[in-house]
Amino acid sequence: MSTATLKIFLAYGDPKRLRTAELSNWTGKAVAGPRSEFDKLLSREESQNPGVYFLTGIDPRHK
Numbered sequence: 001m002s003t004a005t006l007k008i009f010l011a012y013g014d015p016k017r018l019r020t021a022e023l024s025n026w027t028g029k030a031v032a033g034p035r036s037e038f039d040k041l042l043s044r045e046e047s048q049n050p051g052v053y054f055l056t057g058i059d060p061r062h063k
Contacts (some may be wrong), residue, residue: 001019001062002025004023004025004026005023005024006021006022006024006051007021008020008021008022009022010020011033011040016034016049017033017034017037017040018031018032018033018034018037018041018044019032019033020032020046021029023030028051031044031047032044034057034058035055035056035057035058038055052055
């Protein structure tokens, strides 16, 4: 069984806000956060790279 290290970075020190994750044997990076911080995610360096993006949660405009 192989092992890996998962590093989670809490961008604002709060696990409910913007966070990133890196896996030691993978070149990608996962970024997650609430819809309300989507603009902050777009200003991060990670959003300038190609990738697969998922937007989840309730859209406040369509409650």
